[in-house]
């Protein structure tokens with residue numbers, strides 16, 4: 001079993017395969033995009049597969065593919081199919097904005113992807129455009145329908161933004177009435193890629209929950225699974241469930257079991273750190289399996305206690321504001 005210096009189990013990797021995206025969600029990146037990484041900066045699929053197989057041997061049991069938007073990277077299904085065949089990997093999953101995903105759903109099911117996180121901040125096409133700056137709402141809904149049709153578990157990620165989509169909280173909760181989906185509301189984090197800062201978080205997890213309670217006073221608490229980042233609830237007689245993720249308030253650090261690898265191969269042992277090890281450079285400089293394994297173990301044994309400590313450790317004490325697309329949400 002892989003553990004860190006605080007005794008927390010590490011068994012979950014989030015791998016961001018690209019920083020590029022076909023949407024411009026305002027909380028994630030500026031409208032004119034990012035200073036995209038060049039192809040040679042990105043980990044190749046071969047390098048990703050090598051790193052993942054080593055990490056699975058070390059104790060990683062679950063891998064989530066994310067980005068940027070995973071489906072804008074060419075031949076992503078090839079990587080997913082290879083990962084799904086890794087012995088020792090219990091779960092392969094992904095997070096997508098759903099714009100290009102619908103045609104791949106049957107293949108995802110076939111290779112054993114049984115759960116997908118679909119980002120959907122609103123059920124209104126105009127508000128979707130205002131948030132994501134692209135007119136792609138219909139395609140996202142098509143992906144949603146396909147996932148349900150192919151019996152793939154759907155978790156909807158909705159970032160709650162003051163003045164942008166708080167009127168969507170109740171309609172999104174409404175989806176859980178007849179559909180077996182988990183709708184998860186996420187506190188907005190500072191990872192917007194353009195440095196705009198907030199004077200304070202207007203909609204923290206408590207306020208989101210209060211809003212839902214006003215409409216559904218009989219909402220009940222579910223037992224959260226051991227490493228869950230979401231506080232989970234259900235409305236009696238609803239098929240689906242509701243989650244609230246305190247991503248800014250950072251209530252879940254005590255049981256954090258996840259590590260991240262960015263598109264350029266930087267290992268992050270906390271969402272809020274600035275990167276602790278460049279795995280790509282090690283590999284390209286000829287590191288052996290043992291060298292890489294030792295470097296990883298060293299990084300895991302110096303993990304920050306929580307996201308506040310990790311953010312403070314950034315050089316120059318700069319607060320975190322890079323795009324979530326370069327981190328892998």
Ligand code: SAM
Pocket residue numbers: 021027028066067068069070095096097098117118119157158159186187188189190191192247324325328329
């Ligand atoms: N493009 C894919 C998508 O949107 O699902 C995958 C990558 S995206 C960076 C992963 C998740 O991070 C999405 O659910 C998105 O809503 C969330 N996210 C991005 N920026 C965020 C921010 N500033 N605060 C909270 N969540 C954010």
Ligand code: SF4
Pocket residue numbers: 021022023024025028029067068069097119324325
């Ligand atoms: Fe793209 Fe996802 Fe970021 Fe939106 S949240 S801009 S879909 S990477």
